[in-house]
Amino acid sequence: AQKVTQAQTEISVVEKEDVTLDCVYETRDTTYYLFWYKQPPSGELVFLIRRNSFDEQNEISGRYSWNFQKSTSSFNFTITASQVVDSAVYFCALSEEAAAGNKLTFGGGTRVLVKP
C-alpha cells in the first residue's frame, strides 16, 4: 500500500497566487516524521521542513507554511504569493521510527508551474 499520496500531479498558477499542495500519509506507528523536499529544474533535492508526529503546530517560514492534521493524516504545504522561482517538483515524505533504518518513503511529487 502506498504510504504517501500526493494526489495532485501538476498545478499551474500565475505569479502572486497562493498554491496548496496536498499530502496524505499512512502509518501504524505512533512516532513518525514527515518531510517536504523541493526539486527545482536543476534536479537536486532540497530539504524544506521536517515535522514529528507529536508536534501538530503549524509552521510558517517566509512565504511557505505547513498544516499538519493528524486526524486526517495530512501534511499540506502552502506557498503564498507564488513566484516564478517556486516552479519545481515538491515531494512529501514519511519516515517511520519502527521501520528498519528509518528509511524515507516519498510521495509521487507535485509539479508546480508558476507563470509570470
Next chain:
Amino acid sequence: DAGVIQSPRHEVTEMGQEVTLRCKPISGHNSLFWYRQTMMRGLELLIYFNNNVPIDDSGMPEDRFSAKMPNASFSTLKIQPSEPRDSAVYFCASRRGTALSNEKLFFGSGTQLSVL
C-alpha cells in the same frame, strides 16, 4: 561542507555495458541511501547502508544491480549488464546518525543515466 558528491553527473552507455555510479557522503554521516527517480515510478529507494553495512536492499530491482560501501566516505552502485529500462536519475543521499529518523537526508546532484 562540500555536500554529497556524486559522479559522473551524466552517463550515456550502450545496452550490455557495465555502469558504475559513485558517491561520497558528507563527512561524519553514518547512513547512506541510493534512490532512483523515473517518471513512471517516482523516487524509489534501492538500498541503504548504516555504518557501511547494507541494511535493506529489497529495493534493488534485479541481480544486475549491486552496491558497495567499502568505507565511510565512498559508495558505488553498479549495473551489469545495463539495459535501456535502467535509464533514470540515480541519487545518493546521506544522513547523520543511524537510528535517528528525524534527521534530514542530504542529497547529491544525481547521476543522469541513459542506456541506449
